[in-house]
Amino acid sequence: MNKRVTIKDIAKALDVSISTVSRALKDSPEISPKTRELIKKTAKDMKYHPNPIAVALKTSKSHTIGVIVPKIVNTFYAGVVEGIEEIADKHGYQVFVSSTNEDYQKEVKHVNAFINSRADGVILSLSRGTTVLDHIQHLQDLEIPTVLFDRTTKNLKIPRVVTDDAKAAYKAVMHLINGGAKNIAMLSGPKHLLIGRNRTRGYQEALEKAGLTFNPDLVIHSDFTIDNAQKATKSLLENEDVDAIFCLNDDLAVGAIYAAKELGLNVPEDVAVVGFYNSKRSHYMNPSISTVDLNPHELGVLAAGLLFEHITSGEVDNEKEIVVPSNLIIRESSKR
Amino acid sequence: MNKRVTIKDIAKALDVSISTVSRALKDSPEISPKTRELIKKTAKDMKYHPNPIAVALKTSKSHTIGVIVPKIVNTFYAGVVEGIEEIADKHGYQVFVSSTNEDYQKEVKHVNAFINSRADGVILSLSRGTTVLDHIQHLQDLEIPTVLFDRTTKNLKIPRVVTDDAKAAYKAVMHLINGGAKNIAMLSGPKHLLIGRNRTRGYQEALEKAGLTFNPDLVIHSDFTIDNAQKATKSLLENEDVDAIFCLNDDLAVGAIYAAKELGLNVPEDVAVVGFYNSKRSHYMNPSISTVDLNPHELGVLAAGLLFEHITSGEVDNEKEIVVPSNLIIRESSKR
DNA sequence: CTGAAAGCGCTAACAT
DNA sequence: ATGTTAGCGCTTTCAG
Numbered sequence: 001m002n003k004r005v006t007i008k009d010i011a012k013a014l015d016v017s018i019s020t021v022s023r024a025l026k027d028s029p030e031i032s033p034k035t036r037e038l039i040k041k042t043a044k045d046m047k048y049h050p051n052p053i054a055v056a057l058k059t060s061k062s063h064t065i066g067v068i069v070p071k072i073v074n075t076f077y078a079g080v081v082e083g084i085e086e087i088a089d090k091h092g093y094q095v096f097v098s099s100t101n102e103d104y105q106k107e108v109k110h111v112n113a114f115i116n117s118r119a120d121g122v123i124l125s126l127s128r129g130t131t132v133l134d135h136i137q138h139l140q141d142l143e144i145p146t147v148l149f150d151r152t153t154k155n156l157k158i159p160r161v162v163t164d165d166a167k168a169a170y171k172a173v174m175h176l177i178n179g180g181a182k183n184i185a186m187l188s189g190p191k192h193l194l195i196g197r198n199r200t201r202g203y204q205e206a207l208e209k210a211g212l213t214f215n216p217d218l219v220i221h222s223d224f225t226i227d228n229a230q231k232a233t234k235s236l237l238e239n240e241d242v243d244a245i246f247c248l249n250d251d252l253a254v255g256a257i258y259a260a261k262e263l264g265l266n267v268p269e270d271v272a273v274v275g276f277y278n279s280k281r282s283h284y285m286n287p288s289i290s291t292v293d294l295n296p297h298e299l300g301v302l303a304a305g306l307l308f309e310h311i312t313s314g315e316v317d318n319e320k321e322i323v324v325p326s327n328l329i330i331r332e333s334s335k336r
Numbered sequence: 337m338n339k340r341v342t343i344k345d346i347a348k349a350l351d352v353s354i355s356t357v358s359r360a361l362k363d364s365p366e367i368s369p370k371t372r373e374l375i376k377k378t379a380k381d382m383k384y385h386p387n388p389i390a391v392a393l394k395t396s397k398s399h400t401i402g403v404i405v406p407k408i409v410n411t412f413y414a415g416v417v418e419g420i421e422e423i424a425d426k427h428g429y430q431v432f433v434s435s436t437n438e439d440y441q442k443e444v445k446h447v448n449a450f451i452n453s454r455a456d457g458v459i460l461s462l463s464r465g466t467t468v469l470d471h472i473q474h475l476q477d478l479e480i481p482t483v484l485f486d487r488t489t490k491n492l493k494i495p496r497v498v499t500d501d502a503k504a505a506y507k508a509v510m511h512l513i514n515g516g517a518k519n520i521a522m523l524s525g526p527k528h529l530l531i532g533r534n535r536t537r538g539y540q541e542a543l544e545k546a547g548l549t550f551n552p553d554l555v556i557h558s559d560f561t562i563d564n565a566q567k568a569t570k571s572l573l574e575n576e577d578v579d580a581i582f583c584l585n586d587d588l589a590v591g592a593i594y595a596a597k598e599l600g601l602n603v604p605e606d607v608a609v610v611g612f613y614n615s616k617r618s619h620y621m622n623p624s625i626s627t628v629d630l631n632p633h634e635l636g637v638l639a640a641g642l643l644f645e646h647i648t649s650g651e652v653d654n655e656k657e658i659v660v661p662s663n664l665i666i667r668e669s670s671k672r
Numbered sequence: 673c674t675g676a677a678a679g680c681g682c683t684a685a686c687a688t
Numbered sequence: 689a690t691g692t693t694a695g696c697g698c699t700t701t702c703a704g
Binding site for chain 4: 006007008022026051055057
Binding site for chain 2: 680681682683684
């Protein structure tokens with residue numbers, strides 16, 4: 001029952017050699033059309049399915065690519081994965097996804113797992129705690145095509161694809177300004193994260209463009225929990241005169257809204273809030289928050305495209321950085 | 337450069353046979369402690385990493401399990417995957433996830449991919465369009481341990497783990513009743529889905545328990561798009577006297593809320609809405625909707641547990657159905 | 673055009 | 689306690 005048919009079986013059935021079968025199955029021109037068709041037909045009849053493990057062992061090509069994300073429950077990453085799968089599918093590759101849960105140890109472990117399982121390529125977004133990059137270096141040393149996305153690093157020469165955070169932030173803040181906001185705070189994340197720095201840049205640029213002065217006191221940092229965002233926003237609102245808050249991400253925006261409510265303020269009438277969301281639904285759920293789309297699916301498509309370019313041509317441009325031409329959509333709903 | 341060290345290399349380096357190395361590496365008691373340690377040490381020094389592909393080819397065990405979900409961007413499924421990974425990790429297994437995007441063709445394809453790649457087990461939730469079950473049958477014929485979860489079927493003898501939809505629905509509706517609702521409608525999905533039938537049962541039971549009469553006209557069906565849910569709800573609210581709506585899932589709830597607003601009704605003051613949500617955030621986003629938690633993580637843990645039981649013991653109970661003891665939490669926020 | 677044979681890296685009888 | 693050998697299923701020279 002569990003016995004699978006192999007090329008050997010079909011060779012025996014047809015009384016030819018296994019190499020003939022092997023060749024016929026892959027359309028080798030060396031085989032006469034007649035026998036080739038015969039072999040293919042019987043292969044189908046016998047329900048032959050090639051054993052990819054044997055092929056992988058022989059060829060050192062597994063036809064799989066590994067994807068490592070910090071958190072698969074985050075719809076942003078899930079969207080990226082969908083984009084990757086779409087492209088991989090076209091190339092006849094399987095995608096294997098693993099999630100580190102923001103754990104550096106796990107990230108290293110998953111990288112090693114993909115190295116061991118002979119993945120033909122790896123697409124990865126760095127976990128929050130990742131500072132040592134030996135495992136990425138390891139991939140490069142082994143000449144395994146690799147592309148970083150979203151949470152990348154400048155400390156390594158490696159292809160990367162990122163969202164245009166500064167420009168997205170710029171647009172979001174400009175949106176608030178156009179709505180009439182004058183004192184715009186920014187609720188940011190942990191200081192060392194690149195994403196925060198990039199979006200802060202966009203925030204600053206928008207202010208400058210509008211002739212508003214940048215006040216460092218209005219940029220507050222929090223970790224990414226809703227509770228702490230709420231606390232941070234509360235003390236901000238108590239101490240500063242603020243009529244709008246630009247939030248680094250959706251959790252922070254939720255925290256900000258709760259803080260505003262806690263203080264008896266209305267959103268968006270008293271305080272406008274802008275956040276970055278990954279799915280339409282977030283907006284539907286609470287239309288008082290305007291949102292900016294980052295187009296994760298497109299990011300995945302581009303990252304996978306880059307990877308397969310490397311895999312198929314064998315050539316890499318380690319300096320390459322693709323900035324996702326995100327079709328940023330500001331979902332208007334606040335009065336500002 | 338790309339050359340990996342094999343047991344052969346270390347055998348040569350130590351001038352022993354490869355089988356000695358193989359045995360030593362897996363702590364075979366047949367090898368003298370002295371040589372065993374020596375071999376292990378040099379293996380480490382030479383940075384030896386076993387090639388799982390060769391092992392898989394030899395042993396027909398890949399130490400991987402495949403997970404197939406309808407939509408990885410859905411946080412419910414992402415949560416389930418997290419739970420599965422947690423358990424698989426403990427067993428030293430890799431988890432490979434693929435998403436069908438609710439496409440039956442893709443589901444079949446992914447199943448075949450896992451069969452081909454010799455996955456040691458498969459955990460899967462049926463896509464919406466799936467009615468033919470040959471591919472699942474195929475897994476069983478090949479004696480590949482399989483467990484179904486969430487969207488399962490009664491048409492096959494196979495272990496399954498499901499959420500207690502009826503009870504969850506019962507609680508949600510009871511919650512509305514306790515809040516004072518008298519005319520409770522149900523916004524359901526496509527008629528053929530089991531999930532709808534189960535939750536409808538809970539809905540009915542709650543009504544009966546409270547001495548309210550069940551009115552079939554108040555159960556409306558929609559597909560799962562927000563837009564159609566909104567339309568369906570609108571015509572419901574226009575034609576029937578309803579003071580609360582129990583929604584089959586979060587998208588439907590969103591549609592319902594929009595319909596209410598469209599008609600100038602307030603939620604929850606005029607119409608209370610209850611939905612099922614997968615993450616806390618949904619609730620945070622719009623506290624006017626009460627929610628019920630389905631605990632996807634626990635579902636994943638249980639499904640994986642069941643699978644590994646089968647994998648390790650080799651025995652299955654195809655009648656087994658685990659109902660996830662979801663810690664159902666009704667997040668109070670509406671006045672009712 | 674087709675076959676024989678070697679070997680990918682590893683495991684597991686079967687020797688010794 | 690260790691070595692020898694025969695594969696797992698497939699690809700790929702090298703010979704006809």
